[in-house]
Amino acid sequence: MKTEQDKEQRRNYMKAYRERPYVKAKYHEYYIVNKMHWGGITKSKQQENELLHAKNTERFTNYEEG
Secondary structure (H helix, E strand, C coil): CHHHHHHHHHHHHHHHHHCCHHHHHHHHHHHHHHHHHHHHHHHHHHHHHHHHHHHHHHHHHHHHHC
């Protein structure tokens, strides 16, 4: 029973902690930095897929001609 009360107290504390302005700013900065990083990964993966598609198309057309 005590552990349930402890868990509830912890939840309430963390909920109040996340509402603090400096904590919100810290989380927002983390989000912005990682969003730029995640976007770079997605963009490079998309470019790799487009290059692979171009190579496969070239092979297919060369095979048909030859």
